[in-house]
Amino acid sequence: MSRRKKIADAVVFVFLAFGSVIMLYPFIWMIFTSFKPKMHIYLAGLLPRTWDFSSYIQIWDEIPLVRGFLNTILYSVPPVIVGTFVSAGAAFAFAKINFKGKNIIFLILLSGVMIPFPSIMIPQFVLFSRFNMLQGPWPMILPKLTGNVLMIFFLRQYLNYVPDSVVEAAKIDGCNYFEIYRRIILPLITPALAAHSVLWFIGSWNDYLAPTIFIKNEKWQPVTVMVAKFNEQYAINTHVPRMMAGSVMLLVPVLVIYGIFQKWIIESVMFTSVKE
Amino acid sequence: MKRKKSYFHVWDNIWGYAFVLIPLIGLVVFVLIPLCMTVYASFTSWPLGQSITSAKWVGLDNYITMFNTPLFWKSLGNTFFYMIGIPIGLVLSLIYAALMNRGTRYEKVFRVIYYTPVITSTVAVSFIFQRMFMSDGGVINTYLSAIGIKNPPNWMSHPAYTKWVIIIMAVWKGLGNSIIMYIAGMQGISKTYYEAAKIDGAGWFYTFRKITVPLLMPVTFYLVVTGIIGGAQMYVEPRLVFAGNGPANSTFTTVIHLYDNTFRYSKAGYGSAVATVLGVIVFVITAFQFYMNGRRERNE
Numbered sequence: 001m002s003r004r005k006k007i008a009d010a011v012v013f014v015f016l017a018f019g020s021v022i023m024l025y026p027f028i029w030m031i032f033t034s035f036k037p038k039m040h041i042y043l044a045g046l047l048p049r050t051w052d053f054s055s056y057i058q059i060w061d062e063i064p065l066v067r068g069f070l071n072t073i074l075y076s077v078p079p080v081i082v083g084t085f086v087s088a089g090a091a092f093a094f095a096k097i098n099f100k101g102k103n104i105i106f107l108i109l110l111s112g113v114m115i116p117f118p119s120i121m122i123p124q125f126v127l128f129s130r131f132n133m134l135q136g137p138w139p140m141i142l143p144k145l146t147g148n149v150l151m152i153f154f155l156r157q158y159l160n161y162v163p164d165s166v167v168e169a170a171k172i173d174g175c176n177y178f179e180i181y182r183r184i185i186l187p188l189i190t191p192a193l194a195a196h197s198v199l200w201f202i203g204s205w206n207d208y209l210a211p212t213i214f215i216k217n218e219k220w221q222p223v224t225v226m227v228a229k230f231n232e233q234y235a236i237n238t239h240v241p242r243m244m245a246g247s248v249m250l251l252v253p254v255l256v257i258y259g260i261f262q263k264w265i266i267e268s269v270m271f272t273s274v275k276e
Numbered sequence: 277m278k279r280k281k282s283y284f285h286v287w288d289n290i291w292g293y294a295f296v297l298i299p300l301i302g303l304v305v306f307v308l309i310p311l312c313m314t315v316y317a318s319f320t321s322w323p324l325g326q327s328i329t330s331a332k333w334v335g336l337d338n339y340i341t342m343f344n345t346p347l348f349w350k351s352l353g354n355t356f357f358y359m360i361g362i363p364i365g366l367v368l369s370l371i372y373a374a375l376m377n378r379g380t381r382y383e384k385v386f387r388v389i390y391y392t393p394v395i396t397s398t399v400a401v402s403f404i405f406q407r408m409f410m411s412d413g414g415v416i417n418t419y420l421s422a423i424g425i426k427n428p429p430n431w432m433s434h435p436a437y438t439k440w441v442i443i444i445m446a447v448w449k450g451l452g453n454s455i456i457m458y459i460a461g462m463q464g465i466s467k468t469y470y471e472a473a474k475i476d477g478a479g480w481f482y483t484f485r486k487i488t489v490p491l492l493m494p495v496t497f498y499l500v501v502t503g504i505i506g507g508a509q510m511y512v513e514p515r516l517v518f519a520g521n522g523p524a525n526s527t528f529t530t531v532i533h534l535y536d537n538t539f540r541y542s543k544a545g546y547g548s549a550v551a552t553v554l555g556v557i558v559f560v561i562t563a564f565q566f567y568m569n570g571r572r573e574r575n576e
Contacts, residue, residue: 012375013382019372020389023448026404027392029415033407042413089295098285099292109299112307114562116509118531119555122317122538122547123310126328146302177291206397208512213539224399228516231403235519240407247400258395262388265395269453270460 034244041240055245063230065249068223074137075222076204079144084197086147091155092185096167097177113149125213139214151196158192195268198261205254224250317548324544331545338549350525351533354439358510361443362503366496369451373458391452402516405445435526442513442527454499461495501565508558530554
């Protein structure tokens with residue numbers, strides 16, 4: 001029996017390891033290809049025969065990457081932080097405060113999730129254009145400041161596991177709801193909050209469709225749009241190393257953040273799935 | 277005493293509304309008002325760039341045009357074709373989750389590896405897949421020839437294969453997420469079920485089919501709903517992998533149709549009609565899934 005189990009374990013391990021290669025191969029191929037000279041892309045072999053850094057020099061010369069990264073950070077850090085606290089507040093209210101019509105309000109909010117972005121992007125474009133925002137950064141910032149409905153949903157679930165007596169006790173001690181939120185609820189839900197905001201952050205870092213529509217001034221383009229343009233241009237004359245250098249520039253920051261937060265991220269995804 | 281209670285009640289209401297006010301404003305301004313505008317605009321001949329209020333009312337014209345446009349049907353067919361990836365992804369991730377959840381060594385390392393594609397940028401990944409699937413020097417066909425496949429498919433240029441590039445990419449990118457969800461679901465299943473099955477002499481596969489899979493239904497349900505919502509909005513992958521609509525419009529999707537008509541040809545009225553139909557499809561499918569799930573739960 002034990003021997004049979006050992007063999008089974010070995011087979012499973014090999015199977016999972018093979019899958020891991022498939023999962024990581026595109027990234028490895030991307031990194032090595034980005035260091036190849038253009039003429040070498042049809043040669044066999046994963047590793048470059050000569051290491052050529054010119055694609056990176058080219059991309060840094062050609063597009064304002066620093067500006068692009070700063071724009072992306074501006075679109076994904078402050079709005080997500082503000083939006084996270086707004087969402088946490090709403091989740092707290094839905095879970096722990098008895099106010100009139102809260103179930104209906106919650107259902108209305110939730111129904112918003114079922115409406116796909118492409119169905120509302122044309123009027124959003126018109127609204128932003130009406131307020132002269134298409135030349136600036138605001139279309140990528142404003143909607144996030146009002147919170148994230150999915151996050152409200154998940155945090156509300158999380159808060160259902162916090163006993164009501166905690167809130168009641170604080171009320172008797174004379175705390176108002178904002179103090180309860182700030183002093184008791186926020187510290188309690190910090191792990192969930194951090195994990196969800198990291199996921200949201202990654203989502204908005206990778207956003208592409210919305211900025212192609214809403215950002216009409218090249219200065220304000222996020223790095224995804226800049227790199228996509230760069231790559232499309234070099235796809236025409238099949239300068240593959242330059243395209244891959246572009247992809248590397250996009251992926252490295254996200255991979256670093258993932259490397260730091262991977263434990264949180266995966267645990268949070270698992271957690272939300274169990275508590276549904 | 278009674279008065280004091282109602283005093284608290286008032287403050288409960290005020291604080292409650294205060295906390296939910298901002299998300300509610302967000303919903304109204306960024307979702308509900310635009311939604312109404314989309315539906316209204318779909319009945320007008322509104323050219324983008326003009327004020328929507330001055331647009332001419334044309335009744336059902338846009339819808340009639342749309343239903344008579346072969347490209348629209350093509351885009352809808354492609355969009356649904358891509359959803360083949362959903363069951364493929366579910367089966368694969370269920371297998372991988374089961375294998376990872378049996379106390380395998382390095383299980384946590386595997387989880388991190390399989391989840392990596394999920395967090396990466398679709399833009400970056402699209403260009404990688406575009407090049408890996410090239411018939412001319414692409415790695416995929418090099419490997420296929422190496423394992424003895426004589427004529428590997430022309431992934432990028434033959435309409436029968438182009439959609440599969442997108443599907444393979446979407447499955448590869450989404451697999452980690454469903455694996456993690458399934459593992460979490462499996463860890464939530466009480467051990468007593470398995471012990472009882474063991475006493476009854478049930479085999480591994482029988483237990484998996486009769487206990488694990490049914491008890492994971494809520495996870496499967498969630499993944500199907502999010503898969504459909506995401507799949508219906510497919511835009512970036514076909515646009516960037518195929519630098520356009522693909523050979524014979526084979527990778528063209530409904531959102532590309534909507535985008536091009538609105539933002540390239542300025543036919544915002546027609547675009548709004550496509551946007552309305554897309555919204556209705558997503559809404560109906562999701563609502564139907566929720567209904568079925570609710571009915572199943574009541575039956576249990």
